[in-house]
Every structure is written in C-alpha cells, then in structure tokens.
Amino acid sequence: xxxxxxxIASVGGECDHVRRTPVRTMNGxxxxxxxxxxxxxxxxxxxxxxxxxNLAVRVSDLAATSSAFFDVTAAGEPSEELNSLIPELxxxxxxxxxxQDPPDEARRYRTLIPAEVWRQGTADFGNLSALDxxxxxxxxxxxxxxxxxxxxxxxxxxxxxxxxxxSELGRGEYDRLMDPQTAEA
Amino acid sequence: MTAALTPAGLVLSGALDIRHRYYRLLGxxxxxxxxxDLGTRAVLDAMSDDCRERMLEHAHxxxxxxxxxxxxxxxxxxxxxxxxxxxDRSVNGFTSLTAKHAEVYLQxxxxxxxREDLRYLLYRALNLSLVSSRHEGLVSLKTSGNxxxxxxxxxxxxxxxxxxxxxxxxxLGPLRWPLVVHEVAHYFLPFGDEANDLYTQIxxxxxxxxxxxxxxxxxxxAQRHFGAAYSFALAREGYLYSFRKHVTGGLSVEQRLxxxxxxxxxxxxxxxxxxxxQRNSLGETPEGIxxxxxxxxxxxxxxxxxxxxxxxxxxxxxxxxxxVASGIELLLATEPAPAVQKSTAAEAVEKAIAAxxxxxxxxxxxxxxxxxxxPLTDGEIFEAAWRAEVCRDPDELVRVLGSEMTDEVIExxxxxxxxxxxxxxxxxxxxxxxxxxxxxMALSDAS
Numbered sequence: 001x002x003x004x005x006x007x008i009a010s011v012g013g014e015c016d017h018v019r020r021t022p023v024r025t026m027n028g029x030x031x032x033x034x035x036x037x038x039x040x041x042x043x044x045x046x047x048x049x050x051x052x053x054n055l056a057v058r059v060s061d062l063a064a065t066s067s068a069f070f071d072v073t074a075a076g077e078p079s080e081e082l083n084s085l086i087p088e089l090x091x092x093x094x095x096x097x098x099x100q101d102p103p104d105e106a107r108r109y110r111t112l113i114p115a116e117v118w119r120q121g122t123a124d125f126g127n128l129s130a131l132d133x134x135x136x137x138x139x140x141x142x143x144x145x146x147x148x149x150x151x152x153x154x155x156x157x158x159x160x161x162x163x164x165x166x167s168e169l170g171r172g173e174y175d176r177l178m179d180p181q182t183a184e185a
Numbered sequence: 186m187t188a189a190l191t192p193a194g195l196v197l198s199g200a201l202d203i204r205h206r207y208y209r210l211l212g213x214x215x216x217x218x219x220x221x222d223l224g225t226r227a228v229l230d231a232m233s234d235d236c237r238e239r240m241l242e243h244a245h246x247x248x249x250x251x252x253x254x255x256x257x258x259x260x261x262x263x264x265x266x267x268x269x270x271x272x273d274r275s276v277n278g279f280t281s282l283t284a285k286h287a288e289v290y291l292q293x294x295x296x297x298x299x300r301e302d303l304r305y306l307l308y309r310a311l312n313l314s315l316v317s318s319r320h321e322g323l324v325s326l327k328t329s330g331n332x333x334x335x336x337x338x339x340x341x342x343x344x345x346x347x348x349x350x351x352x353x354x355x356x357l358g359p360l361r362w363p364l365v366v367h368e369v370a371h372y373f374l375p376f377g378d379e380a381n382d383l384y385t386q387i388x389x390x391x392x393x394x395x396x397x398x399x400x401x402x403x404x405x406x407a408q409r410h411f412g413a414a415y416s417f418a419l420a421r422e423g424y425l426y427s428f429r430k431h432v433t434g435g436l437s438v439e440q441r442l443x444x445x446x447x448x449x450x451x452x453x454x455x456x457x458x459x460x461x462x463q464r465n466s467l468g469e470t471p472e473g474i475x476x477x478x479x480x481x482x483x484x485x486x487x488x489x490x491x492x493x494x495x496x497x498x499x500x501x502x503x504x505x506x507x508x509v510a511s512g513i514e515l516l517l518a519t520e521p522a523p524a525v526q527k528s529t530a531a532e533a534v535e536k537a538i539a540a541x542x543x544x545x546x547x548x549x550x551x552x553x554x555x556x557x558x559x560p561l562t563d564g565e566i567f568e569a570a571w572r573a574e575v576c577r578d579p580d581e582l583v584r585v586l587g588s589e590m591t592d593e594v595i596e597x598x599x600x601x602x603x604x605x606x607x608x609x610x611x612x613x614x615x616x617x618x619x620x621x622x623x624x625x626m627a628l629s630d631a632s
Contacts, residue, residue, distance in 0.1 A: 050284040057281045058242060064270055065249030072256045081252050081587070088245060167277050174280050177287075178331060 048113060049177040055117045056170030059099075060163045062092035066135060067159035073142055074152035089139055096132035121166045128162075135159075187513055187576035192456035196268045196275075197582040198575045199421060199459075200247045203278040207240035208595075208602045209357045210286060217293050225292065232289050237595075239285055243278035244590045250274060251587040265458065272424070272458040279425045283332040286354050290330030299326040299351050302614055303362055309563060309617060310366045310410040312375045312497070320377050322346060324369055328353040333426065334361075336368040338381075345379055347372040358606035359613060360574065363411040363418045363567055370406035371399055375493055387485060396434035397474050398482050404441050405486035412504040413448040414567030417575065420451065424459035435473035437464045443476075444483040504564045512561055512569025512612075513576075519601075521608045522569055523615040524558035560619035566612050570605075 066089050072082055099118035104111040122128045138155055141147040188194060214233040218226050254267035290297075304326055305315065313320040322343055329335070329350035336349045349368045355361045374380045384402060388395035407415040423438030439461040442452060455461060464473045494501055508525050515522035540547040561569075588594065 046287070050288055053284045054239070054281055057277045060277055061242060061246035061274060064274065065246055068249050068253035068267075068270065072253045075257065077256045079252075079256055082256055084589070085249050085252065088249065163273070167273055170277060170280050174283060177284070178333070 046177065049173060051113050052117050052173045053170050053177065055114055056121060056166045056173060059095065059118070059121060060166035060170060062088060062095065063159045063163035063166065065089070066092050067156045067163060070138060070142075070152045070156035070159065073147065074149040074156060076149070078142075086139065086143075089135060093132045093136050093139075096135075100129060100132070117169070121169045122162070124165060125158075125162065131158075131162075187517070187572055188578045190450045190454040190576055191579065192454050192458075193268060194577065194579050194582065195420075195454055195575055196271050196456050196458060197579060197586060198577055199424065200271050200275045200278075200586060201582060202421065202574070203275050203282065204240060204244055204247075204598070205602045206279075206282055206354060207236065207243065208599045209354055209606070210236055210282070210289060211240070212599060212603055213293075213296065213354075213357055214289065217296055220295060228292055232285075232292065236285055236289070239281050241590055243274070243281065244586075246274045246277065247271060247586050248588075248590075251583055255583065255587065268456060269458045272456070272460075276425060279332075282354075286332050286352070287330045290328075290353050293353070297328045297353065299328055299356055302610055303351065303356060303359070303365065305617065306359075306362055306563060306613060307365050307369060310363075310375075311369060311373065311377070311406075312499070313377055317377075319344075323373055323377055324349065326351055326365070328356055334364045334368055334422075336371055338372050345372060345381075358602075359609045360567075360570060360606075361418050361422065363407055363415045364422065366410060367403045367407040367415070367419075370403035374489070375406060375409070376497060383489075391481070391485070393478065393482060394434055394474060397436045397479075398485070400434050400436055400441065401444055401479065401482040402486040402489065404445055405483065405490055408445050408447070409490055409501065410564060411567050412564040413451070414504075414564055414571050416442055416445050416447060416451055417568075417571035419445075420455065420459070420461065421575075423461055427460040427463050435464060436479065437462050437473065440474065440476065440479050444479050446483075502562060502564070504562065504568050508559075508561050508565045509568045509572065512565055513573050516569055516573045516605070516608065516612075519604055519608060521612040521615065522561065522566055523612045524560045524619055527557040527559050558619075560616045560623060561612070562620070563613060563616070566609070566616060570609050 065085055069082065069085050069089060072078075096118075099114050101111075101115070103115050134155060138147060138152060142152070211233060214229050214236065218229045218233070221229055250267055250270045254264065254271075257267070258264060307313070307324065307326070308315050308320070313323070315321075323346060325346055325348045327348065327350055329352055331350065332352045332354060334350065334352060334355070336347055338345050338347050340346075347369050349365060351365060355364075370380070372380060374383075380399075380402070384399045385395050387393075388398045391398075404415070404419070411418075419438065420442055423442075427438065439455065442455070442461065446452070493499075511525040512522040
C-alpha cells in the first residue's frame with residue numbers, strides 16, 4: 001500500500017531526525033512520520049553511524065583500487081602510472097591489519113566499531129584473516145616480476161566482491177542514519 | 186568546445202562532480218572560519234582537514250579505476266566494468282560526503298540561511314509575486330544537513346505552506362536549484378494554486394497511484410520553466426540515490442526522465458551503470474507503474490499546465506538552441522552568461538553594406554543591432570551550465586580524473602569551481618533584471 005502523502009500536520013516544528021509528517025523527497029520517496037522517542041539520534045549515535053559509513057566506504061574504495069591493480073597486472077599491462085597505485089595497496093594492507101586487531105580494552109567503545117564493520121562486511125566471505133598477507137605477498141611478487149597471473153586474477157575477483165559488499169554496507173548504514181525506522185523494514 | 190553526450194562522458198563528469206561538491210564544502214568551511222570564535226574555528230579547522238582527506242580518498246579511488254581502465258582499453262572506449270566501478274566510487278564518495286556534510290552542518294549556525302537569489306528563482310519559476318504576502322506564505326525554504334531535497338507541508342488558518350529542506354551544500358552553487366521547483370510543485374501549481382486535492386481527484390478518477398501522478402506533474406512544472414536543464418539535474422541527482430530503498434509511487438527515475446522526453450541526447454546517453462531504471466519500492470506492487478500509464482499521467486500533466494497558461498495568457502517558452510550555445514561558450518570562457526548579442530557586428534555591418542548598395546539612401550540602423558543584447562531565460566542559462574558541465578571532452582576528463590592531486594591542483598580546481606558558481610549565480614540575477622527591464626519597456630511602449 002502506498003503511503004499517504006496527504007496527511008498534513010497541524011503543528012509545525014521538526015528536528016533533524018524526527019518527522020511528525022510524511023516527507024516527500026526528490027526521488028519520489030515518501031518517508032512516513034516517525035515516533036519521537038524511538039528515533040531521536042544523539043550526536044554520539046550519529047558520530048558512530050558516520051564512522052561506520054566512512055569506514056565501509058574506505059574499505060570498499062581501497063578494495064576496488066587493489067582489485068583494478070591486480071586485474072590489469074594479471075593482463076600483463078603494467079605501467080609506471082599503474083605502479084603509482086602501489087602505496088594505496090600498502091595502505092589497504094595496513095588498514096586490514098588494524099581492522100582485525102582485537103578492540104583496545106582501554107578504549108573499547110571507540111575501537112569496537114571498526115572491528116564490527118569489518119566483521120559485518122566480511123560475513124559472507126568465510127575466513128579473510130589472511131587477506132592482508134595475500135595482498136602483501138602478491139604485491140611483493142609483482143614487484144619482483146614473479147607473479148602468477150591466475151592467482152592475481154583470483155585475488156582481483158575476491159577484492160572486487162569485497163568492495164561491493166562494503167559499498168552496500170556503507171549505503172545501508174547511511175540509510176539507517178537518515179531513516180532509522182523504515183530502513184529496517 | 187563541448188563534446189557530444191556519451192554514457193562514458195556522463196559517468197566521468199559525474200565522478201568529477203563529487204569532487205566539486207567537496208570543494209564547495211571546503212570553500213564554505215574556510216569562509217565560516219573567518220567569522221567564527223576561536224573554539225569554533227579550531228573545530229572547523231579539524232573538519233576542514235578531515236574533509237580534505239575524504240576528498241583525496243575519493244579522488245584516489247576514482248583515479249585508480251581511471252588508470253586501470255586506460256591501461257586495459259588503450260583506446261577511447263570504456264568497458265562496462267570500469268564504468269560501473271567509477272559509478273560505484275562516485276556513489277561511495279557521495280555517501281561519504283553526505284556523512285561529512287551532516288557533521289559540518291551542525292557546526293555552522295551562522296551560515297544556514299537559504300540564499301535570497303534561490304528564493305527569487307523559485308518565485309520566477311512558479312510565477313509568484315515577491316510582493317504578495319499570500320505568495321510569501323506558500324513556501325518556507327530552510328537549509329538542511331541532509332544532502333537530499335525534501336518537502337513537507339503544514340496547514341494553519343492561513344492555508345497550506347510547503348516547507349522545503351534545501352541541502353545546505355546545494356544552496357551554495359546554483360546548478361541544482363531547478364530541483365526546488367519540483368519540490369514546491371508537489372503542493373502548488375504555477376501562480377500559487379493549491380494542488381494536492383486536484384492531484385488526488387484526478388488520480389482517483391483514473392485509477393492511478395496519486396503519489397506517482399503527483400511526481401509526474403511536479404516534474405512537468407519544473408520542466409516548464411527550466412526545459413532540458415531540469416532533466417540534467419534530475420538524472421544526476423537520481424543516480425546518486427538510486428541505491429536507496431523505499432521509493433514509493435512505483436516510478437523509476439528513468440520513467441520520469443522518459444516522460445519528460447527532453448533532451449533527446451541525454452535520454453539517448455543515460456548510462457546503464459547509473460541504475461536509474463531501479464525501483465526500490467516499499468509495500469507496493471514490485472512491477473511498478475506501467476509505461477503506458479506514465480504516458481497518460483504525463484498527458485494529463487501537460488493538459489493542466491496548458492489550461493493554466495491559457496487562463497493566465499502566457500506563451501510557453503522553449504530554450505532557444507542558439508542562445509544556449511552562446512551561453513555555453515561564455516560559461517566555458519568563465520564569463521557570466523546573462524545575455525547574448527542580437528546579431529554579431531560582422532553580420533550587422535554586412536547587412537548595412539548590402540542595404541546601402543541596393544539603395545544609397547537606405548537607413549543603416551541595423552548596425553546598432555550589433556550592440557543590442559537579448560537576456561537569456563533561466564532555463565537557457567541552466568541548460569548552458571549543465572551542458573558545460575556534462576559535455577566535456579572525455580579525454581580531458583580522463584586527464585583530470587587520472588592526475589595526482591597536488592596542493593596546487595586542489596587550489597586551482599577549488600578556485601575554478603567557486604568562480605563557476607559565482608558566474609552562474611550572477612548570470613541568473615542580471616538576466617532576471619534585464620528581462621524585467623525589457624518587459625517594462627515593452628509595457629510602456631504598448632501604453
């Protein structure tokens with residue numbers, strides 16, 4: 001059933017994440033009114049959501065760059081320009097290492113989110129604990145010109161799928177931030 | 186020089202647009218710092234650094250795909266996979282920008298007002314009067330920390346008021362302002378008549394989904410004033426949100442663009458990777474609204490607008506192709522584009538010579554025409570701006586997107602985006618004054 005857009009509030013006043021009337025958006029979305037108590041998002045909660053969005057986007061982008069690098073390298077088309085991407089791949093290796101670290105007990109609240117985002121994004125991929133090592137090993141092999149194209153291609157495909165999963169996770173998190181109630185529907 | 190519209194050109198210019206939005210955010214943070222107290226300035230400084238870092242991450246992600254695509258294709262043709270990856274990076278960049286925007290917005294108490302020139306544009310587009318208190322009460326424009334144009338309506342004893350949330354970042358540059366007209370048209374028709382009951386009644390009579398019909402009419406109202414420029418704005422904004430759930434009314438953005446049926450080159454080039462055909466509906470029939478029903482809705486919307494034009498004795502105006510072309514030329518030369526010359530000096534002189542040759546006593550007043558400028562319409566200025574934005578040479582786009590982002594590049598690009606925004610806003614303002622003068626002179630001549 002389509003949501004009614006005709007209900008018009010007799011009282012005004014809304015705060016950022018509390019809608020008392022249906023809201024019409026540019027894409028034809030109609031967001032229903034949301035009950036007050038359940039959906040007020042505090043600044044702390046908002047910051048947490050934003051951190052999740054940013055982290056998911058970061059992993060997705062770096063995985064995509066890494067995938068593109070290995071895909072082109074496997075096709076035997078290296079170039080100086082392509083090699084300029086290597087520092088980003090090294091950054092990705094480092095980031096994966098950080099994400100897999102257990103939460104810091106002294107600052108558990110802050111460090112829990114990255115680990116949680118990583119766990120959620122990789123949930124469908126089985127064990128990815130050695131991904132950083134796989135990328136590092138592949139990079140070393142490429143730099144020594146000893147890489148196996150088949151292995152590089154397989155790694156590129158894994159990374160591409162990972163990138164997609166994290167970009168969906170980031171968008172889902174964003175959706176939940178903007179519209180906590182209906183995003184769960 | 187502009188290039189023909191292609192799917193690759195649209196995808197690449199769309200990727201650059203995200204970077205440009207980051208520049209607007211960075212530029213406005215710098216501006217806000219100037220008037221801030223020391224504590225706020227420290228916060229804004231940190232946000233500015235973080236914003237710059239996010240922009241660089243986004244630019245690097247796009248660069249990675251561009252470099253890979255170049256290496257694989259070695260030609261001008263782009264494989265679907267890489268276009269798809271670049272779209273994905275753009276949507277990711279936008280998602281991240283949206284999060285940053287929400288965070289920055291909380292710190293900017295002093296610069297949250299919607300610009301008056303946006304309000305004037307809305308009034309012009311809907312034939313409302315700036316000095317009518319009834320018209321003033323129809324719309325409330327407020328900036329928002331969300332990067333999504335939203336509207337809701339409130340009823341009081343004085344009648345209905347549409348409250349439009351204008352994404353704060355989009356209020357800084359005029360390119361997406363045509364979207365505000367669509368928003369208000371959900372509740373009011375041109376000249377200020379309330380529209381909701383009419384939409385519901387027509388939808389019920391025809392057995393249509395009222396939300397979908399309302400969407401189609403609101404699109405038609407925006408198109409009436411802006412022509413092709415509205416389609417560009419809708420397509421560009423639509424793809425960035427195409428992943429979101431809960432789209433209601435059963436319409437896809439692509440169906441809405443096809444109903445607008447203009448401009449042909451944009452409809453032809455819409456990239457499949459933008460996912461505009463997607464319908465993420467909530468609680469509705471998954472198959473959505475059939476295309477033939479959309480056509481019927483569109484015909485009805487045109488009928489409503491024709492009736493209004495007849496009642497108010499207004500001739501519909503179409504964007505003049507040559508005027509748009511001249512506007513593009515001016516904007517690409519980073520000049521304001523408020524008006525075009527009635528004729529070129531060379532043309533006028535040639536005409537005068539020919540007239541004198543035919544009759545030595547002939548008047549040569551035509552020469553003066555070379556100095557006469559005709560104001561452009563809002564639609565023509567916006568179409569020129571959008572074409573200058575999306576019809577860029579793909580090789581040039583690849584060069585820009587594939588380059589390293591140095592401090593110098595950032596400084597130059599930031600200045601360029603700021604300049605473009607200022608010229609576009611000034612073009613709209615001076616053309617409006619110019620048109621008003623021309624109309625006033627015509628009225629006084631007639632009397």
